[in-house]
Amino acid sequence: MLLSKKDTMQIPYLTRRRFLGATVSAFALTIWPVSGASAALAGRPVMLEARPGKANLLETSDAATAIWGYDGRVPGPVLRARQGDEVWVRFTNRLDQPTTIHWHGIRIDNAMDGVAGLTQEAVQPGESFDYRFTVPDAGTYWYHPHNKTWEQMARGLYGVLIVEEKDAPDVDQDIIVVADDWRLGENGAIHEASFGSIGERAHAGRLGNILTINGDPLGAFKVRAGERVRLRLVNSCNARILKLRFEDLEPQVLALDGQPVTPYALKNEIATLGPAQRMDLLIHMTGHPGASQAITEVSQSRLVAARFNYGSQAPLPVTKDTLKLAANGLAVPDMASAKKVDLVMAGGAMGQVDRISHRGKTYSMRELVREHGLVWAFNGVAGMPEKPLFTAKRGETVAVRMVNETRWPHAMHFHGHHFREAHADAPWRDTLLMEAAEERSVYFVADNPGKWMLHCHMLEHQAGGMATWFEVEA
Numbered sequence: 001m002l003l004s005k006k007d008t009m010q011i012p013y014l015t016r017r018r019f020l021g022a023t024v025s026a027f028a029l030t031i032w033p034v035s036g037a038s039a040a041l042a043g044r045p046v047m048l049e050a051r052p053g054k055a056n057l058l059e060t061s062d063a064a065t066a067i068w069g070y071d072g073r074v075p076g077p078v079l080r081a082r083q084g085d086e087v088w089v090r091f092t093n094r095l096d097q098p099t100t101i102h103w104h105g106i107r108i109d110n111a112m113d114g115v116a117g118l119t120q121e122a123v124q125p126g127e128s129f130d131y132r133f134t135v136p137d138a139g140t141y142w143y144h145p146h147n148k149t150w151e152q153m154a155r156g157l158y159g160v161l162i163v164e165e166k167d168a169p170d171v172d173q174d175i176i177v178v179a180d181d182w183r184l185g186e187n188g189a190i191h192e193a194s195f196g197s198i199g200e201r202a203h204a205g206r207l208g209n210i211l212t213i214n215g216d217p218l219g220a221f222k223v224r225a226g227e228r229v230r231l232r233l234v235n236s237c238n239a240r241i242l243k244l245r246f247e248d249l250e251p252q253v254l255a256l257d258g259q260p261v262t263p264y265a266l267k268n269e270i271a272t273l274g275p276a277q278r279m280d281l282l283i284h285m286t287g288h289p290g291a292s293q294a295i296t297e298v299s300q301s302r303l304v305a306a307r308f309n310y311g312s313q314a315p316l317p318v319t320k321d322t323l324k325l326a327a328n329g330l331a332v333p334d335m336a337s338a339k340k341v342d343l344v345m346a347g348g349a350m351g352q353v354d355r356i357s358h359r360g361k362t363y364s365m366r367e368l369v370r371e372h373g374l375v376w377a378f379n380g381v382a383g384m385p386e387k388p389l390f391t392a393k394r395g396e397t398v399a400v401r402m403v404n405e406t407r408w409p410h411a412m413h414f415h416g417h418h419f420r421e422a423h424a425d426a427p428w429r430d431t432l433l434m435e436a437a438e439e440r441s442v443y444f445v446a447d448n449p450g451k452w453m454l455h456c457h458m459l460e461h462q463a464g465g466m467a468t469w470f471e472v473e474a
């Protein structure tokens with residue numbers, strides 16, 4: 001691949017005219033109605049439609065952007081279930097292209113995993129599909145399509161699935177923060193000409209020029225001084241690695257990708273989230289009544305992403321004690337007996353690759369790009385192979401040694417399972433951010449039978465070839 005770094009499109013965030021600090025008008029304060037958007041999930045299906053809609057993504061314009069959203073809005077409705085409950089969603093596709101729903105991070109029944117072409121046929125326009133599954137783990141999860149994901153998610157198809165603990169932790173507020181970058185043209189419409197760009201597939205993926213929090217360019221949360229807030233961060237960007245900075249606050253990390261961790265302080269107040277990753281934080285709101293504290297996004301430049309706006313009420317007494325979530329009880333890997341698998345990531349811009357195979361034929365990178373639009377490979381194979389990367393016996397521990405031989409970071413996502421690295425206190429994750437030239441080994445117990453995808457969650461990389469699958473025997 002001969003594209004150089006200077007071919008990378010530099011997409012600056014659009015300048016955002018913003019009323020800062022004390023001049024924020026009450027009118028501009030928007031709080032996402034989490035409870036109002038919640039769907040009770042018991043005994044009968046929740047109806048959910050993928051359909052076109054409108055969203056005000058630009059604070060400077062009255063013109064709404066045409067999007068695709070679950071129930072026509074972005075994010076889609078918050079789905080809440082209790083740990084161990086059954087979730088039953090009757091999904092209808094009102095788009096003009098086939099789609100599915102993938103329930104990201106849920107250790108789910110394979111038939112409900114929503115991967116078009118692997119676990120189900122895509123749901124055709126006008127048709128419906130019942131997703132019905134139990135949720136074994138409490139935590140912060142999300143849902144999105146798994147068919148042409150790079151286009152469908154960029155148009156706004158995503159939502160949050162909260163699985164509540166049996167004993168809900170004692171906090172004053174539970175706030176969801178879904179951060180997304182959008183690529184909009186000058187007219188405020190989604191920039192369609194860049195969909196499928198080979199250059200972006202080969203580089204960092206589709207980066208946006210507008211950042212929204214819960215679909216809102218002016219993310220703002222009302223808080224009270226002294227409150228304890230649980231903040232659930234979700235990165236729904238196609239490709240951006242978010243760096244969210246909590247100025248003048250000292251957040252503690254409670255969970256990663258839905259799975260609780262031993263609480264620890266966020267380093268430099270910055271939460272780094274690769275695409276699809278989640279992070280639950282506990283924040284003591286230590287500002288004064290009337291104050292405003294910014295959440296900034298600093299991956300590219302310093303951009304105010306959202307604000308905590310303190311009400312005028314007298315402060316609650318600040319309690320500095322932390323909060324530990326109960327572990328979900330994932331099976332512990334048996335390192336000694338692990339089945340060893342290598343996964344070598346190659347290709348992309350400035351990558352050194354001679355030959356890559358795709359559907360049984362071998363290509364030079366130049367031919368592969370020209371004939372199939374593919375630019376990446378796992379173990380020398382681009383795109384979904386006919387045979388799985390590996391097959392595991394049910395209950396077997398698998399060790400996957402991932403070697404990033406590319407010049408780019410990748411967000412490696414395993415379906416149906418959480419995994420962890422070998423070191424003590426390594427968190428359980430479903431998506432691992434790997435830097436260029438890094439090598440990381442992850443372990444998991446293959447206890448969920450079925451065919452599971454393993455891919456980069458930078459959606460242009462996935463579309464450009466970084467996709468494979470593994471099978472767990474019944």
Ligand SMILES: [Cu+2]
Nearest residue numbers: 410456458461
């Ligand atoms: Cu990638």
